[in-house]
Each structure stands twice: as structure tokens, then as C-alpha cells.
Amino acid sequence: MRNASIYFQQREPSPLRQIWLHMNTNPYAVAALYILGILMVIMVFSPLITPYSPDQQFADAISHPPSWHDEGEIRFLFGTDDLGRDLLSRIIAGSVYSLGYPILAVAIAATIGITIGAWAGMSSGVQSSTLNHMLDVILSIPSLLMALVIIAILGPALHNVMIAITLVLIPQFIHSVHNAIYDERYKEYVTASRLNGCSRWYLLTRVIFPNITTVVVMQLTLALSTAILDIAALGFLGLGVQPPAPEWGTMLARSLDQVYLSPWTMVLPGMALFLTILSINVLGDSIRTAIHERVRSV
Amino acid sequence: MSKVLEVFDLTKYYYHKTGWLPGKKICALEPISFSLERGETLAIMGETGSGKSTIAKLIAGAEVPSNGDIFLNGQRLDPHNYRQRCQNIRMIFQDALRSLNPETSVGTQLMEPLHFNTDWDQDKKTGHVIETLRKVGLLADHYDFYPHMLSSGQQQRVCIARAIILEPQIVVADEAFVALDPSIRAQIINLILDLQHDMEISFIFVTHSAEIVKHIADKILIMHHGRLVEFGTTDALIKNPQQELTKNLLHAESKHNVLTHSTIQE
Amino acid sequence: MNILDIRNLSIEIETSGGPVRVIDKLSLQLAEGEIHTLIGESGSGKSLLAKAILGFINPRWKITADRLWWRQYDLLALSRAQRRQVTGRDMAMIFQNPGSYLDPNTTVGEQLRESVPARDLPGTILTRRKQVQKRAEELMHRVGIKDHDAIMGSYPFELSDGVAQKVSIAMAIAHRPKLLIADEPTTAMEPSMRAQIYRLLAKLSAGDGMSILMITQDLTAVIPESQRISLVYCGQLMETGPTEDVMREPVQPYTGAMLSTSLFNSDTEPKSRLPTLSGAIPTLQHMPIGCRLGPRCPNARRACIEQPPLRSYKKHQFACHYPLIEVDSHE
Numbered sequence: 001m002r003n004a005s006i007y008f009q010q011r012e013p014s015p016l017r018q019i020w021l022h023m024n025t026n027p028y029a030v031a032a033l034y035i036l037g038i039l040m041v042i043m044v045f046s047p048l049i050t051p052y053s054p055d056q057q058f059a060d061a062i063s064h065p066p067s068w069h070d071e072g073e074i075r076f077l078f079g080t081d082d083l084g085r086d087l088l089s090r091i092i093a094g095s096v097y098s099l100g101y102p103i104l105a106v107a108i109a110a111t112i113g114i115t116i117g118a119w120a121g122m123s124s125g126v127q128s129s130t131l132n133h134m135l136d137v138i139l140s141i142p143s144l145l146m147a148l149v150i151i152a153i154l155g156p157a158l159h160n161v162m163i164a165i166t167l168v169l170i171p172q173f174i175h176s177v178h179n180a181i182y183d184e185r186y187k188e189y190v191t192a193s194r195l196n197g198c199s200r201w202y203l204l205t206r207v208i209f210p211n212i213t214t215v216v217v218m219q220l221t222l223a224l225s226t227a228i229l230d231i232a233a234l235g236f237l238g239l240g241v242q243p244p245a246p247e248w249g250t251m252l253a254r255s256l257d258q259v260y261l262s263p264w265t266m267v268l269p270g271m272a273l274f275l276t277i278l279s280i281n282v283l284g285d286s287i288r289t290a291i292h293e294r295v296r297s298v
Numbered sequence: 299m300s301k302v303l304e305v306f307d308l309t310k311y312y313y314h315k316t317g318w319l320p321g322k323k324i325c326a327l328e329p330i331s332f333s334l335e336r337g338e339t340l341a342i343m344g345e346t347g348s349g350k351s352t353i354a355k356l357i358a359g360a361e362v363p364s365n366g367d368i369f370l371n372g373q374r375l376d377p378h379n380y381r382q383r384c385q386n387i388r389m390i391f392q393d394a395l396r397s398l399n400p401e402t403s404v405g406t407q408l409m410e411p412l413h414f415n416t417d418w419d420q421d422k423k424t425g426h427v428i429e430t431l432r433k434v435g436l437l438a439d440h441y442d443f444y445p446h447m448l449s450s451g452q453q454q455r456v457c458i459a460r461a462i463i464l465e466p467q468i469v470v471a472d473e474a475f476v477a478l479d480p481s482i483r484a485q486i487i488n489l490i491l492d493l494q495h496d497m498e499i500s501f502i503f504v505t506h507s508a509e510i511v512k513h514i515a516d517k518i519l520i521m522h523h524g525r526l527v528e529f530g531t532t533d534a535l536i537k538n539p540q541q542e543l544t545k546n547l548l549h550a551e552s553k554h555n556v557l558t559h560s561t562i563q564e
Numbered sequence: 565m566n567i568l569d570i571r572n573l574s575i576e577i578e579t580s581g582g583p584v585r586v587i588d589k590l591s592l593q594l595a596e597g598e599i600h601t602l603i604g605e606s607g608s609g610k611s612l613l614a615k616a617i618l619g620f621i622n623p624r625w626k627i628t629a630d631r632l633w634w635r636q637y638d639l640l641a642l643s644r645a646q647r648r649q650v651t652g653r654d655m656a657m658i659f660q661n662p663g664s665y666l667d668p669n670t671t672v673g674e675q676l677r678e679s680v681p682a683r684d685l686p687g688t689i690l691t692r693r694k695q696v697q698k699r700a701e702e703l704m705h706r707v708g709i710k711d712h713d714a715i716m717g718s719y720p721f722e723l724s725d726g727v728a729q730k731v732s733i734a735m736a737i738a739h740r741p742k743l744l745i746a747d748e749p750t751t752a753m754e755p756s757m758r759a760q761i762y763r764l765l766a767k768l769s770a771g772d773g774m775s776i777l778m779i780t781q782d783l784t785a786v787i788p789e790s791q792r793i794s795l796v797y798c799g800q801l802m803e804t805g806p807t808e809d810v811m812r813e814p815v816q817p818y819t820g821a822m823l824s825t826s827l828f829n830s831d832t833e834p835k836s837r838l839p840t841l842s843g844a845i846p847t848l849q850h851m852p853i854g855c856r857l858g859p860r861c862p863n864a865r866r867a868c869i870e871q872p873p874l875r876s877y878k879k880h881q882f883a884c885h886y887p888l889i890e891v892d893s894h895e
Contacts, residue, residue: 015401188397191360192460195389196411197381210401345754346725449844450606479605480782481860484825484840491835506754509784513834532834546756 015294022290029286032279039276043095051077051086054093054246058084063262081251081265082258090246091272097235097247099276101158102227105165110220112166113173118204120174121181128178135175143168147230148239156239165230169223176219180212214291221284225277232273248273300371302467302500303334303357303387308366310352326352327524329366334517336467337494339501341511341532343547344521350504351472353521357502358389358470370467385415388461392473394453398445404431404456405441411464427463434459434489451482455489462493471503475510487514508548512536520544567742567775568594568617571631575612575799577848578624584848586612587799588856591874594743597773599766601786601807603822604796607845610779613796614745617777618655619647635742656736660748662728666720672731673716676700679738703734708764726757730764737768744768747779762787783822786811795819798846798856800871805880815877815887817863855883863888 023029042049058080065072066079066087078087120131138146150164184190185208193207234240235249243250248269255265310327327349334340344350355361357368362377369375370386391397399407408427412418418426428438434455445453454474461469471490475483491514494501505511511518511532518535520528520543528535528544539545575587587609594600604610616627619639632639637650659665667675677700685695704712707730720728729749736744746765750758766789769776778790786793786807793811794804795818803816814820824839843860852858854869861868863886872883 188391188393189399192389192391192397193399193407193410194380195359195384196460197384197414198410199414202410202414207399207402211399213401345756449847451844479845480822480825481605481841482844484838485842488837488840491837508755513838 018294019287019290022293023286026286028282032282032286035275035279036283039095039099039279042092043099046092046096050089050092051075052089054085054090055244056085056089058086060084063258065262066264066268078268079262079264081255082262087265087268090251091248091269094246094248094251094269095272097158097241097245098228098232098249098273101162102165102224102231105162105227106169106220106223109166109169109223110173110216113170114177114216116170117174117177118181118209120178121185122200122204128182131174132178135171135178138171139175143172143226144230144233147234151234151239156234156242158241158245161231161234161240164234165227168230169227172223172226173219176215177212180215181208184208184211214288217284217291218288221280221287224284225280228273228277228280300336301333302336302371304331304369304372305333305357306331306367306369308353308356308368309364310349310356310361311364325524327356328526330526332519332526332529334468334500334502336500337498338516339494339503339514340517340519341515342502342504342519342521343506343508343511344527345506345547347523348521349524350521352524353519354389354470354472354502354504357468358387359383360389381415384411384466385464386466387468387470388464388466390454390457390461390469390471390474393477394450394457394474395445397457398453400445402444403441404443404445404448408456408460408463411460415464430459430463433462433493435485449482450478451485454478454482454486458486458489458493462497462499465497466499468500468502471501473504473506475505475507490514506547511548518544518548520547566593567596567635568592568777569631569633570617571629573613573616573627573629573632575609575616576626576628578626579848583626584851585799586848587616589871590796590799590801592794592801592804594775594777595791596742597769597775598792599769599776599778599787599790601778601780601790601793602796603780603783603786603793605781605845607798607848608796609799610796611747614657614747614777614779617745618657619651653739654742655745656739656741656743657745657747658729658732658736658749660751661725662732663720663723663725665732666728668720671717671719672723673700676703676716676731676735676738679735681739699738703738704731706737706768707731707734708760709734724757725753726760729753729761733761733764733768737772737774740772741774743775743777745777745779748781749778750785751781758785762789795822798851800856801874801881801883802857803880803882803884805878805882809879813878813880813889815880815882815889816884817861817886817888818857819882820888821862855885 023033061073061076061080062084063082064076064080067074067077069079072079076086076088078091080086081090120128146168147161147164150167151160154160154163181204190203190207193203198207231240231247232249232252235247236253238253241247241250243254251269252266255262255269259266307329308327308331309329312324312326314322314324330353342350342353352361356363359375359377359380367374375383405427408430409423412423412426416423428441431438431440436452436455436459440448440452440456445456448456457474475486478486487510490501493499515532517529517531519526520535520541522543528539528541535544536548539548570590570592572589572591573587574585574589576583576585590613592600592602592613602610602613615621621627627640629640634650634654639647639650642650666672677696680696680699680703682692685692685699687695700716701712704715709715709727709730715723715727715731723731744765749765750761753761765776765778766787768774769789778787780786790807792805793807795802795816797818802818803810803814810819811823814823818841821839821841841860841862846852846856846859854871855861855864858864858868863884865886867885872885874881874883877887877889
């Protein structure tokens, strides 16, 4: 049987491990991974770790600066806003709206989009081209504008925002998966597998799909950062999550009035948003190159 | 000797579509009929665009013929039934690396045909894959390799392993030797001759190298612009070519006559 | 007289696994007007050698040589600008896939006219356009394209491989180079076209006294006009000498193996096993030490872990400890 140990010195690590090893060589990717990991943990445990309730108002501490400021107090680490609400608690609680809901929206959109995209990619003729042209039309409208139109029809509320974002993301998934599958399916190795007598399902899931993971990963990160930005933007415009819910975009909008008096109410939620999106993009990019490198490296 | 493969009036058209109008009909292969006996080797030669690759693809089932039938041992082959076909007719592609899935290990890819065409249990399948790897001169360790880790000769061996794993009666090779280095090419030719001898496989190959044809083919089929120009045994076609094209194709090379050297042992 | 003189050229490439010596002490001499065929399988560094001669040098390569002379110039001592000048004036190269080396967005005529150097045209700037056109047509005729108007008006993708290769030869010879490097010019072509291109190259060499370094993979591609051949394996020179002598009486086991596998002789029994080298070509990371043919060589013995020096036998030079023919060691 297989006697690997006799002469073979250099064992190849498993594909997943190879991707991990490759990512490890890039310090930015590792930093992004840790930041995103910490954000996720904070998001999941947010009800437990917020020092105060996000809506609790402290009448004695209105517009307190952050604790590192001379006038700051240690009990309000990030300071308070104009209603005396603890900013740290609000940012932590806001991660559910600004990170959790986009992840959920992307997950739903990805499931639906990849399924339809795969079906479209495997079909041909009128079916495929109709879908393709229709999607091209939808994709020519910016996602935020589309979300605005949908909100305008449905009315501003959290669940409507979710529906709008999901609907906006689906065509992007369909489009990229469809194109990726379409490119792959006439390659020689797929023909070879077809001649092996493989079923269409096997062909799609085991033969083609591993080869389009780069596209899917890229699309996932792109969609996630779009979703986060769109939810924040809608919140900022007052069309998304309604106050007093501590969504980061809504917080930014509220802070506009007192940006000169208490700049921390704007900078801190903004920083949170910035860090999240940056780390998602960096991470997605490095995963994509890592997958790519694995096949290319000799 | 019995006829293992019979081809009747095999035809292939393409429609060249421009805009909305119904496309122009382009004939890639005019009706062609021939037959092949068990254990025989057929070479298909011709210039670029002569339809020689089309024949190979039609027989292997990679493309669907516009017209005509292919009979295997007297039984008609359905162009859409890949399972029926792949148990008897297998194909080797020109570019070994491109015909292997870059994201799947060699073992998994060789397992594929067994998975869909046999009802063996996992151990038997694994055993058979390893046995086939040995047959084509690879090691059991190559089971876990990915295609890009192998050299070009080894990649071609994997392709051959995939072709013979179901013990087919016919193997079709489309320019399988072109991309290989000379010393590796000779190894692969030897391997194919050995396999043919051991397994009684009929072999159909497309090439433009006159030397390889002279060495391994029993019959030659000459194509030109989608039409059959000449068909006959290798001996007859070399000694007594009826067409100018045949003469050109078979005698284009080999300008040097050099003494053989018996010093090199395999 | 040798116009190109390379002695012990080595090229090391930095890889993630440390430096790899891709070309190992290679020597090559090319006389004026000579066709020299360089034969090497994939990974032999033959294309790299061509790049080193032409000076397409990547900063990650470390090139060392006892001698890399082109006529009276020491190429390694020249500055970048000087080297470009010498290369541009005296050398040209043609490639394996001519289609991909021509600009797809410009007509063939435009590209050909562009490659005609202005320096050797008679007449003033006013008649320049006409002169260039005339010269371009002349070039087309020289490479055997009669229908120059149609070809010059078309785009590269409209041409067949053979015609595209002829066009790229025309562009290469436009400035009358002294050396033409042909990197597998006919690998992707059909036999009849192949013969045409070879005839054309041989004619150009004979007519203009242009030296040609023909790089190929296969002994079958050696043309009768080629005066000398060199066999390279994994960046090491195996054997070099006059074509006829090497073909008739190979000394190096590698040459012997290549001859018996590549040139199918009429007396080979059909369907017999072909003699060949066992094993595979080593990858860059796993080069054997000493003679790199060692693991595949039928004659290999213990001494082969040291690289053999270049020895002479009649008119050949070869590198082997245990050659096929008894060679007097004092020779």
C-alpha cells in the first residue's frame, strides 16, 4: 500500500493549511484577521460586555469627553454624548446593527445568489442570456440608489433595510458566479470529467466549484463591505435603522450637530466603521491571493 | 479479429452566428465512414483545420455529431449517454495540465470514473486507483499530489491512467505527444505500446508527426478540409500513396539518415 | 572567426528556496555566417541563454561569465545604454508564437514600416515615406510573401501561423542584424510550413552572412544547413560539434539517447520499444549535483557526482566521464 515514509522527505501540507501558511507571511492580513475576530467576539457577546445599557442616560454626565482627556472620567471610557449615554456601550451594542446585520444579509444574498448563479451558469441559450442581460441592467444602478428606491417604497425600518440590502446584493452574486462558471465550464478538465460520466451535480459542486472559490471569496468580501457601508449610509440619511438604536451610521448623523463641541461622538463610531471595513477588505484580498498562489506555486 | 468500432456517415456542422440572423452553416466534417478492429492502432493525420481533432472528439463523445452513427461491437452509441460511452471509449487530451482539475488531487480525479461507473466499495476503488498508477509508471504516493506538482511527463501519465482506469476497449488521443519533451515522449510511446499489448486496447490518435505514425500505427486516415482523402494500412500508404497530400504528410520530415546506436539501454 | 564567444556562463536565479543555478558553466561559440542549433529539452535554460545574450536581464538574475563577447565588445562590461545600442544594431530575435508577439491593434504593414531603420535610407525627409514603404515591400518579398499589399493591410490575428512567422522574420531582418536568434520558430507549425520557414532562414543566412542561433527542443528540427549543434541539458553543455560528426558519432550518452529517440530510423521495428532515458527532467529546486544527467544516465558511475570538464574528441567537445566511445584521456 502507500508507503510514504521511505524516501519522501517533504510532505505537502493540506490545502487549507497552505492557505493559512501563505496568509501568515503577510502581517497586514494577520492583523486584519485578529481585528475582525475580536470585533466578531465583541458583537456576539455585546449584551454581556457593555458596561451600561446603550440607552441609559446619565443626567450628571452630559457630553463627557473620553477618559484620556483631562476632564474625562474612567467610568465613561469613550465619553458620553449630548444625552449622557455611554459611548462605549453604544459602539459595542451598535456592532450588532453595523456588523451583524450586514453579515446576515450577505449570508442570505450569497445563498440565493450563488444558487441562481450556478443554475444560470450551467444552463445555456435563451435562458442564460435573458438572465444575463437583465442582471446587467440591474447592476448598472448603484447599490445604494437601489436600496434607497426600495426603502422609499417599503418605508424606513430595520427589517426593510435588511430586505433592501439583501435584494441589492443578490444580482452581484448571480453575475459573478454565473460568469465564473461560464468561463470554467468549457475548459478541458471539465470536458474530461464529463467524459468520466459524472453527473451534473458532481460536475458543479466537486469539479467546477473548487476552481471558482477565489471569485466567491472576492465577491463575499466585496458584498460585506458594501453591505456595511450601505447600512451605515442609510442610517446616516435617517432612512435606515431608526434612533435611538445605536447603529454607527445613525450615531454619526446625530453627532453632526455637536461636532465642534464633542468631536469624539463622531470620530469614535467613524473609527469603528473604518477599522471594520478595512480589515474585511485586507483579509478578503489576502485570502484570494493565498488561494491563487496555492495552485500556481511549484 | 472482430470490428470493435464502426463509424457510419459521421458528420459535424457548426453554425457561425452573426447578429440576430440564423447563422451560416460551416462543415467541419463531411460524412465519413470507417471501422477499426480490436487491438489496432489508427492514426488520423491532416493539416490544421482538416477536421482531424473533430473526429477524435466525436468518437470520444466530447462533441455531439450532427449526423451519423457510431457502433461499438455492433451496438449503437447514444451521443448523450456518457456512462455507456466512457466504459468503452476514453480520451487523452493534448495539454495534460489543462485537462486535469487544478484544485483536486490526482487520486480524487482518478476516483471519479470509478465512482460513477462501478459499484465497488471504497477500499476496492482506492486499490484499483493505486494499481492503475503503478501500471502507468507512477507511485502510490502520487495519489495525494495535485497536478501542478507533477512534471509534464507525469501529468501525461496521470491522463493515461485516467483513460485506462475503466479498462476501455478504445482510447482516443488528440495530439497527446506534441507538448512533451523528446526523451519523455519516447517514454510515453513505450508506455502506450505496452498497455496496448497487455490490455488489447484499440488506439486512435491524432498527430502530425510522420515518425510516430510510422512507428505505432496499423492504419492511417488522411484528412483534408473535413474530407477523407485516403484510408489504408500504414504499409500501403507509405509505399504506395495515392494522393499528393499523403506523400507530403508522411515524408515531410526525416532528412537525416543516421546510424542507430545500440549503446543506450532502456 | 567567432563573433559570439561565451565561456563558462552561469546564471543564478533567486527563488524562495535560495539561489538556483539555471545555467551552469555553459560555453558557446558562433562563427560569422554560421547556423548553430542549440538543442535542449524544457528546463534546459535555452531561452534564458537567448535572453542573456540579448540583454533582457532581470535584476534577480546573477550572471557570471569568463567571457561574454560579441565581436569586439565585452557585453558584461558595457553600460546598459551601450549594450542596448549594440544589441539593437546587431541582433534580432524571433519567437515561437509569432501571433502573440505582433501588436494586435496595428496592421502588419504599420509594424513592419516602424521596424525599418531610418539611418540607411537614401533621400531626404520628404521622400522618406515612400522609401520606407518600398523597403517594407522589399522585405516582404525577401521572406517569400508575394501578395504584400493584402498582408500589410491585415491585422496579426488574420494571418496564419506560418505567415505571421514570416512577417516577424521580415521585421527581425529589417535592420540587417548580424545575429538572429530563433527560439523554437516552428514548434507550433505543420511540417510543410516548417520546411518553408527553415528554407527561408537558411537562405537568409547564406545570402547575407547572418549568423543564426537556432534554439529547438528536438533533434528532428535540425536542418541540414546547420553547421554546428550543441546539446544542453538542465543548463549544462553536454556535447557540441559539427552537425554531421555529432550525428554520426555521438560521444555523450545524452546525445546518443536523443538521437535514438528523436530520429526514428526506417529500420526501427514498428511497435518496438524505443530506447530512451528513464526518469524525468529534474525541477529547478531539485537539481542533481555534478553532472546533471547523472540520475538518468545509463553510464553513470560514482565519478559523475563531480561535473566533468569539457573534453575534445575529433572535432567535438563533450562533457562526460564515461563517454560512449573510448576516448584517449590525453586528447
